[in-house]
Amino acid sequence: MKNTQFHQHTNSPHPQTSIHHPLHSLLKEHFGFTAFRPLQEEIIRDVLAERDVVALLPTGGGKSLCFQLPALARSGLTIVVSPLIALMKDQVDGLRANGIAATFLNSSLTAQESQARLRGLHQGDYRLLYMAPERLMLPGYLSLLRNFQVNLLAIDEAHCISEWGHDFRPEYRRLVELRDQVPTLPIIALTATATERVQKDIVTLLRLRDPACYVASFNRPNLTYQVQPKDNPFGQVLAFLRKRPKDCGILYCQSRKTTESVAERLQHYGINAQAYHAGLSAEERTRHQELFLRDETQVICATIAFGMGINKPNVRFVIHYDLPKNLESYYQETGRAGRDGLPSECVLLFSAGDTVKQQRFINEKPNLQEQQIANRQLQEMVHYAECATCRRRTLLQYFGEHVESENCGGCDNCLTPRDTFDATEATQTVLSCVEEVCGTSGFSVGLNHIIGVLTGANTEKIRRWGHDRLTSYGKGTAHRRPEWASISRELIRLGYLHQTADPFTVLEVTDQGQHFLQEPKTLMLTKPMSTPERNPSSVEDLGHDEMLFTRLRQLRKTLADEADVPAYVIFSDVALRQMARDYPTNEQEFLQISGVGNRKLQEFGPKFLAVIARHLEDYAPLTIPKESNLSPAPSLGNQTPATNQKDFKNQHDLEGDEETASSERSTISPAQSHGRQDPLSHGQGRRGIGARRVREVREDDQDQRTPLADFFNRPARKRPLGDTVNQTLRYFLAGHSVEQIARERGLVTSTIYGHLEQAIQAGEPVDLSQLWTPEQELEMAAAFEKTGFGNLTGAKELLGNLYDYGQLRLYRVVHGKS
Structure with a gap:
């Protein structure tokens, strides 16, 4: 690739200068x-x-x-x-x-x-x-x-x-x-x-x-670029880091709070991480920087907004936990990786929710011109994250560099091209809707409004402008709102639609789009990035639109204050989070929300639907996975785990913790909860965390524990299990091994053991004989007799580390009660 000059300079000889050395x-x-x-x-x-x-x-x-x-x-x-x-x-x-x-x-x-x-x-x-x-x-x-x-x-x-x-x-x-x-x-x-x-x-x-x-060329050939669906971001990052225990890197986050919370959680899992942002004192920033430069800290969690100019040559990876505001920031931040020329990785975790957050920041800018510039830059950033073509090529072309090759061999799209689908009908539907809305109104509207018309949303603007009477209204029920958003952005990128930002972001059909409507031809589009769907069993694990959830909570508080009742009497947090996940826009959809009956629909439905409608007028809906009802366990057979982009296979390392956190707090002591997941012990040896270090961590926590006897002496009582635990239980009772279940469900074995433990604690009859032989059961009994049930690590070491922590935890749950 030739070096170019954007300003031609003369070839006149240089003046004489006093140079001391060649x-x-x-x-x-x-x-x-x-x-x-x-x-x-x-x-x-x-x-x-x-x-x-x-x-x-x-x-x-x-x-x-x-x-x-x-x-x-x-x-x-x-x-x-x-x-x-x-x-x-x-x-x-x-x-x-x-x-x-x-x-x-x-x-x-x-x-x-x-x-x-x-x-x-x-x-x-x-x-x-x-x-x-x-x-x-x-x-x-x-x-x-x-x-x-x-x-x-x-x-x-x-x-x-x-x-x-x-x-x-x-x-x-x-x-x-x-x-x-x-x-x-x-x-x-x-x-x-x-x-x-x-x-x-x-x-x-x-x-x-x-x-x-x-x-010079902007190309960094030693860097690989990946964009992964942001499903379980911390679990994804943790899985990535565990496979690179000797590599150091930078994790960019949107907020100071996120840098600190992620760094703290990584430390809990044995990974040396430090936060780095403008809110820290100069002494703290200097100390964290020097630890990183000296390779005493593996990961620096830095804010995107706060520039971290650390000239460290051996940064092996840069992970964007949140979406950068533009491609210039992204390029500069990923450029921290691989300054020594060795292969390094750049990973972006992307969700539509991050786009909403960035849009909110843009809307808060007081200057209209700044908003327009930021909107265009954000559009380019989202195009990069959603594109199905070579990411390196997209990045370089943004900076005006001509790229001949269409396959760089160093990005996820080139290494593992995504599937396509016939989008001819969907394209006609979108373009026709834009044409009809603009033609009848005499003005253009934004993407959110078009999606609302397509999906039959009942918003104030749609009613006021008469768009609920258009032939396009409700014609897009074949796709969900996030899918329409992805399809529309792809059509913008391909030139069928044009999105302006002067002075507002609106859609227009281009000449290319007009020609397609007149002479439609088969159009294949790339399927939107998807994530394995999972149905969380607790409030903490329910993915939702945090901004909408906040608005709904504010409305709930107002109504509760007026009625002089506790807020949960109006709606539970679970119901509000489900609203902030499913975006109901009519009475029928609102009735599908957990805890909504006809009385609450009549009494509160119109007010909550109005808040949701106003939110959808301002912001695009997030792409949030939603799992259908679980079916009986299928036959697993001898399957191998599917892989997707190496190590970012939507790992749910923490699923056991997150899914049952709320239900366990009232029934399980901190010691038992800590022992069940046992993340530190699970990493012993594998992540360079020795038994001594595990014991030190546990000793630090001893004063915060309640006696295990308090837990074991509690009477067993049945309580409802989450869908994900029930699914694991059905597989297990059908005779499948823990490893098979983990492989099929895309989880780690420790999570499956945790599910079985929860089932036993809930009073479910679980036959554990397939997990160990009678001889092994006697060996575990002898080990626990010496160490006591409170010393899981000691029992494991006494048994020569031949037993999985999951097996030992299950044995303890069953026999520790007697």
Whole structure:
């Protein structure tokens, strides 16, 4: 792939400069490299010729060297503008380690430290000075340009100057004042992510003079790209990490709260993880960063919004727990992986719910133009997540790079192409609906409204505009709302529909779409990414639209206060979560909600349906799996587990915990609950967690436990089991092994053992004779007689680790009561 220039620069010879050492000698002496990476030497020579330069090099492409080496090649001071405090320290530490005099001035320093560094600058002790744009533009610091021999201004993350950039920062706009202060000062602007529009903004807004503009290929051939349905995100991440115990990586999350909760849960499962976000103190961020750099922390859980500039070469994976707001952010964040050139993985967990969250943030922007820009960028991000073609090609084309190959061999779509389906009729239905709505109304509407018309939703706008009388109304019952959303976005990507954002996001049928309506031909579309459906048996595990759930809770509280009754008397949380999952829009659908009878339908139905309808007018529905009624256990046979994208096979490692949490809290002590799942013990040996460490963790928890005797002395009582536990029980009673059941259901064996344990505790008659021989039962009895039923780990070790924890837990449940 050829390197291109977005601005043609002249081929005139470079002016003579005072260079102390040949460039290659400096490269080897201070950085240890024997050769430059593509474009580096050309950029450096233009910088030394005191020419303005714009350099677009991919993350890991060696941008920093383009101003660091010139700082060594001649006398004077290079000022580096960087928005990231962490990156400043990281780069300065690296430069100092290479024997290069560098420092930084930022808010992490004490007043005494800042004064000491300023004295060093006056004495000419430094070659490079890193500063944030806000500090540099303070009147006191502007004098640096006049009092010191500044020979170069390097502006890192230059895309921040453009409103079209993914991380616009108004303070970058003020940097142009430096051109007025010192007109002869050469400038190099660097970034790893900039579309053609952003590239032009950089040149214009910094008033660069006939700049030499270099654009390297954005392709990172050592990175693989995957997008996986976001079904059980923590379980998916945990399964991924367990197979890479020696690899380190970054997990990007949307909120600070998520980074902390995920890091804490990973620590609970024996994985060294730390949170990293702007809400932590400077000391905490520094400590977590240094632990990660020293490979003492395996995973850093960082916020998407807070830039983490850690120049760590051996980051083997980057996982996006939540959807980035645009492709520039995604490209830059995935670019943290594999800077050493070795194979690394980039995984995005995607759900329509994340799109809703991002849309909410966009709608909160006060500036309409900013909303329009953000909407377009979000559309591109969603297109990438949902596309069925080469993801690498989609990513590179977004940045204006021509890609000839249609199969990169390094993304999920190229390695395992998704199935297609005949969408001819569905396409006609969507296009006809858009045409009819626009034709009768005289104005265009958004995707959510079109989906509402297709599915026969009873919203205020549909009634007011008379769209409930259109022939298209209710014609789309063959597909659910999320499916229509996916189909429509695919038609937008293929050019049959056009989605504008000026000033509102609306749909229009394109000329290509018109031609299809006139002369329809078979159109195959990619099936939307799907996830195994599961029907949770507790409130905690019921997937739902959190935003809608909050609205419904607010309405419930208002009604409960008016009636002076507890909130649950109106509707239970389970009912509200089911509403926030199924999106009922009429009385018939509302009656399907658990706990809704005719009386509550008449008394509360209209008010709750109105809230749901208003929500669907504002936001697209989430794609939430919904399981049908369970059928008797089928024959399993000798099947092998199906695989889907390697390790992200929608693992439900935590299903046993989550599905039964609410029902167990009232009947099982913390010790028993901890022992049943036993995640730490289950990982012993397999994840590098030894018996000693497991014992230490358990000893830390001893004071929080209730005696096991309290549990075993409780009378057995039957209580309802969740559907997923019942399904496991039917398989087991039909004679299938634990391993067979786990394979068929896509679960891990520990979860199946947990289901059986729950069934026994609920009073179900379960014959466990198929799990062990009489001799093995005697061995377990002898072991527990020595260790006691409270020491599961001790019993396992005494038995030579020949028994599964699940077997031991089941034995304890059955015989510990006697």
